[in-house]
Amino acid sequence: MNYWLDLFTGVSWDEFRKAGSNVTGFRESRWNTLQKIKNGDIFLCYLTGVSRFVGLLQVTGKPFKDNTPIWKDQVFPCRLPVKPLLVLDPEFGISVHDFRDRLSCFINASSQHAWTGAFRGSPSKWSASDGKAVTDDLRDAQQNPRKLPTDPRKLARKPRAFFGKDKKAVTIPDDDELPLPQKSAVTTSPTEHTEIQALLLRLGADMGFDVWVARNDRGRICNGTTLGDMPKMKESLPLQFDDATNRTIELIDVLWLKGNSIVAAFEVESTTSIYSGLLRMSDLTAMQPNLNIPLYLVAPDDRRDKVFSEINRPTFSHLNPPLSDSCRFIAFSELKQKIKDVGAYLRFMKPEFLEELSEECTLDDD
Secondary structure, X not given: OOEEEEEEOHHHHHHHHHOOOOEEEEOHHHHHXXXXXXXXXXXXXXXXXXXXXEEEEEEOOXXXXXXXXXXXXXXXXXXXXXXXXXXXXXXHOEEHHHHOOOOXXXXXXXXXXXXXXXXXXXXXXXXXXXXXXXXXXXXXXXXXXXXXXXXXXXXXXXXXXXXXXXXXXXXXXXXXXXXXXXXXXXXXXXXXXXXXXXXXXXXXXXXXXXXXXXXXXXXXXXXXXXXXXXOOEOOOOOOOOOHHXXXXXXXXXXXXXXXXXXXXXXXXXXXXXXXXXXXHHHHHHHHOOOOOOOEEEEEOHHHHHHHHHHHOOHHHHOOOOXXXXXXXXXXXXXXXXXXXXXXXXXXXXXXXXXXXXOXXXXXXOO
16 A cells, blocks of 8 residues: 545635545646556645645545546546545644654755645655654544634635646736836835835844845834844845855845854835846845755735746746745735734744745645
8 A cells, every 4th residue: 555645725625525525636647647556545635725634535446537527627637536534624634844753855855945845746655654644643633623723815725827738837927917117116115015024124133033134225214213223133244155146145125144044035025026026036046056045925915826926937937946945925914913923932933933924835736
């Protein structure tokens, strides 16, 4: 018996259950992989968007092709008959972060976000030890249900790509998602942009890090305080990179630093095209591919879809690694609520809490 990952969105999981939970489906490009899956193998069901395991399915037959509608947004014609061993509602699933010390994708990760590579496509084969860890915890969750907060917007997330002849994901931008002309790039909302910058700077300083604000933003004022004068503000960056890299880093909206190391980098986008911040992160990744700096794009909640559309454009997807692997999304509301919830405990927080606060930007495969 082997274990395989089966990716769902909140929408496709609901549709799968309403159809009887006895057939799971995949894209045409997965047909050859399905030939390796045997009767009795187990699917580990994982919800993208909310990052939770929600079920176990046992394969009961051979793969077949069928276009009978099950899912509204995709056909998923390559199918397998399955028997549900365990099916949970999304709010009672298990967060992937509960497995940080047990799954190989975390233990062997080369960077803070590298674990997300294990969740980019399905079906994908998992090791027996990883499969057993998830299976055991899911059975325990069934016996001892624990309800988790669930963001309806993340649960309703749908794939935003079609797959071209080369099988690579290609996003289709709306007209209003195209980069703004250079002369319009200054239409940022200073009040909202500066407020979030100040929030991130204060958060980093409270956690004990030195901080940096983009050189061209140091004179901005928030609540009577100039950003360049905020606590633990660095006057200069560590001189460990070449001039081109330093010029790029100096313009990133907010940095958290520890000694000569960059702990996290943030680009804040409120009303701009989002493209400019991603270009800086893209340049940094291209110039220093081994740097492994955790990158975050912070934007209003209603701009989430635009962030995902932009970050998965071919120009960023062709980087090694793709920018969607190294950059995560943080919604303004999530950031503000987390700071409010943590309150006086901020100084005890570790930067890893940003993973739970943020959202991976990879496109859903199912």
